[in-house]
Amino acid sequence: MTVDNHKMWNELDMDVEMHDLLCEALPVAFGDVYLSQENRPEGMDFFNMVVADIHGIRPAELIKHQEAGGKVVGTFCIHVPDEIAVAGGAISTGLCSGSQFWVPGGEKYVPTATCPLIKASLGARFDRTCPFFRIADLFIGETTCDGKKKAWEILAEDAPMHIMDLPQMKREKDLLHWRDEILGYKDKIEELTGNQVTEESLHDAIVLINNKRRALQRLNAFRKEEKLPISGKDVLLVQQIAFYDDPARFAQMTNALSDELEQRVKDGVSVFPEGTKRILLSGTPLSIPNWKVHHIVETSGAAVVGEEMCTGSRYYEGLVDEEPTDMEGMINALNERYMDIHCACFTPNTERIDDIIRLAKEWNVDGVIDVNLKFCGIYDIEGYTVERALQEAGIPVLGIETDYTDEDAEQLRTRIGAFIEMIGEK
Numbered sequence: 001m002t003v004d005n006h007k008m009w010n011e012l013d014m015d016v017e018m019h020d021l022l023c024e025a026l027p028v029a030f031g032d033v034y035l036s037q038e039n040r041p042e043g044m045d046f047f048n049m050v051v052a053d054i055h056g057i058r059p060a061e062l063i064k065h066q067e068a069g070g071k072v073v074g075t076f077c078i079h080v081p082d083e084i085a086v087a088g089g090a091i092s093t094g095l096c097s098g099s100q101f102w103v104p105g106g107e108k109y110v111p112t113a114t115c116p117l118i119k120a121s122l123g124a125r126f127d128r129t130c131p132f133f134r135i136a137d138l139f140i141g142e143t144t145c146d147g148k149k150k151a152w153e154i155l156a157e158d159a160p161m162h163i164m165d166l167p168q169m170k171r172e173k174d175l176l177h178w179r180d181e182i183l184g185y186k187d188k189i190e191e192l193t194g195n196q197v198t199e200e201s202l203h204d205a206i207v208l209i210n211n212k213r214r215a216l217q218r219l220n221a222f223r224k225e226e227k228l229p230i231s232g233k234d235v236l237l238v239q240q241i242a243f244y245d246d247p248a249r250f251a252q253m254t255n256a257l258s259d260e261l262e263q264r265v266k267d268g269v270s271v272f273p274e275g276t277k278r279i280l281l282s283g284t285p286l287s288i289p290n291w292k293v294h295h296i297v298e299t300s301g302a303a304v305v306g307e308e309m310c311t312g313s314r315y316y317e318g319l320v321d322e323e324p325t326d327m328e329g330m331i332n333a334l335n336e337r338y339m340d341i342h343c344a345c346f347t348p349n350t351e352r353i354d355d356i357i358r359l360a361k362e363w364n365v366d367g368v369i370d371v372n373l374k375f376c377g378i379y380d381i382e383g384y385t386v387e388r389a390l391q392e393a394g395i396p397v398l399g400i401e402t403d404y405t406d407e408d409a410e411q412l413r414t415r416i417g418a419f420i421e422m423i424g425e426k
């Protein structure tokens, strides 16, 4: 932690004293979960560095962009198309919060029985303990779940917000509605930045964000190997940083990591002992620094080889069609791609069930753990369908519910440990 960061945090009107407590806790947690791993790829050094100064380096870059007249928008959901903000000359940054540190602050505004992601997001803003929540010129909310819808009303009392109305079905008229919302977002970005979203800038932005997703696809492909050259925890970290880092640099560093993994595969290097069981996680997003389930799985004799989550396949699998170069065609391509996310907020949502079965087969998993963030009703209820479909497909499944605290860690360790043992010898 540098003196310069304190100066920046003070200028952002942060509660620096309280924030220092978070700065003290994060390196310890990161050391325990990440730095304790053996034989990590050297390409993880960049991502370690990003986490080590997560509230320093990137916020300073965002402020520099603002000082040069640029704008920063903060988003909470992968339905919001970053391409629009980028094409208008803004920087788009993720704001989903994954630390218990912010939860009590959020509980002053919303009921305890609200998902930790929402509580932490409100706490981070109202407690003034996250630079990203201080820097953003505009917050983009969406009407995905009830908790978020109501939380945005509260957040709007303190922060400038633009809300996108996401339909909950995928009929033709719903697709047309989301297309309108994307156009509305474009207008908002143009008003905020004073820049026009042009055909050229939008196409460049589509390619830029696609390249980020391609880099994640390439990285995730290594998890299909029998000898895993990288841990699930490390891939999770890269996926979490994807929401914050500069997209071009992120793709470059992720591809550099993949180059190293390619060599590891050729050399037969594995970070797990032979016979390690393979687990797919499905469910609610795991925002940084929520590494709990991965850590438990990977210290209980198994490896996480994939995440059917917004901090996983739901984020990187679909690309926007790069073929169209006219405005209408590109907006349609964005609409098609962003309405093809299989979030539990949609009904019906059978595509998500198909995805889980497909990914379980592609990654050759021994079992699936369906993870639900406490008080997330939609994923909790959909868990019934997920578990039934997996059982019918003969894939062992364990449903768990957790939050950001460590209180349930031991109980989870027991259940996950028993599940891993139960899924048979390899």
Ligand code: SF4
Residues within 6 Å of the ligand: 076, 077, 078, 079, 144, 145, 284, 285, 310, 341, 343, 344, 345
């Ligand atoms: S789980 Fe649904 S609402 Fe939450 S970030 Fe993902 S797509 Fe958005």
Ligand code: SF4
Residues within 6 Å of the ligand: 115, 116, 117, 118, 144, 145, 146, 147, 148, 284, 285, 373, 375, 376, 377, 378, 379
């Ligand atoms: S995890 Fe569930 S309840 Fe929480 S914000 Fe996402 S969809 Fe809403």
